[in-house]
């Protein structure tokens with residue numbers, strides 16, 4: 001391998017430190033090493049109960065750089081360079097240096113913060129990533145796997161941070177995106193972020209490959225986090241070059257540092273295609289099914305539809321899914337849908353995060369009785385479902401002969417998604433699903 005992988009996870013708490021910021025601190029402290037490629041920001045299973053804020057892990061490929069280098073960040077006024085190629089170094093020395101930084105800043109007092117740090121010259125097998133992004137992995141299995149790779153590691157408290165760290169190291173990007181993250185001056189952390197919303201809308205309109213910048217439905221800036229962490233803003237997209245330009249379009253508070261990450265955000269890597277009988281709590285799934293009956297609205301404005309692929313389950317559209325609920329209300333029995341969402345334990349429902357309407361049932365209502373084919377008079381009904389009889393000549397016609405009109409459904413086939421603010425990090429936006437070709441261009 002061309003670099004030594006330094007990976008860490010679970011250093012943040014719901015209201016303080018941020019694992020991506022630790023990346024800048026470690027890069028600053030470990031300045032003797034070069035970055036080989038980009039820092040990696042890897043999001044893991046969003047459904048595990050003990051996760052800290054965003055369930056993010058970081059992997060820094062470090063070593064002795066060779067070949068061309070490009071600027072991929074700036075930390076306290078000094079540029080960060082990313083080398084095309086490199087050679088690995090002694091990982092145990094690197095581990096100790098990084099551990100010192102982590103121990104200085106991690107929020108150990110938070111119950112949910114259980115840091116872990118891994119250093120390896122051999123990338124752990126890909127299954128480690130896929131298991132961790134889609135299900136729950138045992139600490140003992142991860143440690144056995146790391147030992148096999150000849151990795152060195154340090155764990156703190158319950159040690160679960162090792163799992164995310166090892167997974168970030170094992171990630172081999174298939175689909176991938178980039179995020180440029182700008183950090184605040186330390187003295188400002190905790191104060192409101194001064195970002196001009198107009199500049200965010202402008203950036204959104206002037207860039208072709210960024211996503212989740214601005215929530216037009218909620219009129220809300222989506223590039224700034226809600227928590228009091230050191231992040232000023234993060235812009236996500238499909239083109240690293242464009243992200244570097246996008247960063248400079250944002251007006252307001254000046255960042256003290258910034259860094260470009262390669263990430264698995266916006267890829268739907270956590271989603272598994274499953275049949276309804278295979279569902280288990282905590283899974284994120286894609287299900288192709290028919291609507292069994294019309295939507296019902298329950299307390300709190302949540303909308304429930306019953307779906308079936310032979311087995312049945314309720315699909316729930318909660319209040320934060322915004323206009324998606326209005327779409328769900330228009331569905332009727334027989335409509336073919338593909339729902340994306342996570343499986344809730346109690347009550348057993350799919351919490352819908354994205355919807356594709358594949359086929360809509362034609363809805364017809366009776367307008368009038370049929371006209372007699374023999375004497376052209378309007379026929380009379382013989383009772384519900386009994387068909388029609390002509391009062392003049394006695395001709396009979398079946399119930400299906402009634403004249404009917406097609407009722408507009410008020411919804412069309414296609415993709416539907418929730419407002420930007422209620423999307424999770426791994427959520428693949430529809431604009432990425434319908435322009436897959438962009439990945440092939442890069």
Ligand SMILES: [Zn+2]
Nearest residue numbers: 372375390393
């Ligand atoms: Zn007749």
